[in-house]
Amino acid sequence: AQKITQTQPGMFVQEKEAVTLDCTYDTSDPSYGLFWYKQPSSGEMIFLIYQGSYDQQNATEGRYSLNFQKARKSANLVISASQLGDSAMYFCAMRVTGVGSGSARQLTFGSGTQLTVLP
């Protein structure tokens, strides 16, 4: 079974600084995708960025980048130049191919990190 671990329940960062949110994963499946979602206090889940297990380069999307270290099984999210609007819960998630599972595989989520950006 796959597992996602986020060890930082809460993080604080000063506005305009960069912050790294940790995520480690565990799976024996060689083919998987790693995703980060943002959940503001309003509750919706907003997709931020993804990384495929076979991707050679780290994913980037605007101020978000994913520091993918396959040997360490980590997929940390880096937010550069933090803004007050970045204050939210951040979830790391994974999808694996699985065996005989078809293509509708679900996401497995971590417990989340509550990020607070300080003015």
Place this chain on the structure above:
Amino acid sequence: EPEVTQTPSHQVTQMGQEVILRCVPISNHLYFYWYRQILGQKVEFLVSFYNNEISEKSEIFDDQFSVERPDGSNFTLKIRSTKLEDSAMYFCASRARGGVITEAFFGQGTRLTVV
């Protein structure tokens, strides 16, 4: 920008009552999901739906739960006899295609409160 739409945003129901949570996935998406998030906890998978049938379901998705895609646009989650522990945020999600790296887009959620 296309989005997943869920209604209602908040529903309060009495224990033992049936509820139907509604979702309109992004059109031309093929894979549909329900997840739930009990307050302060992680997001948990309930069920996936593809080609007009359930593809996978978790152990949470017992006989009290059912899903339907009645008309090609709506995707519903029914809870037949709600329990207090069903109180949670329920998210619908959809994906355009299969594979591991296709992102899922989530709706804004329905907060279900069972009293």
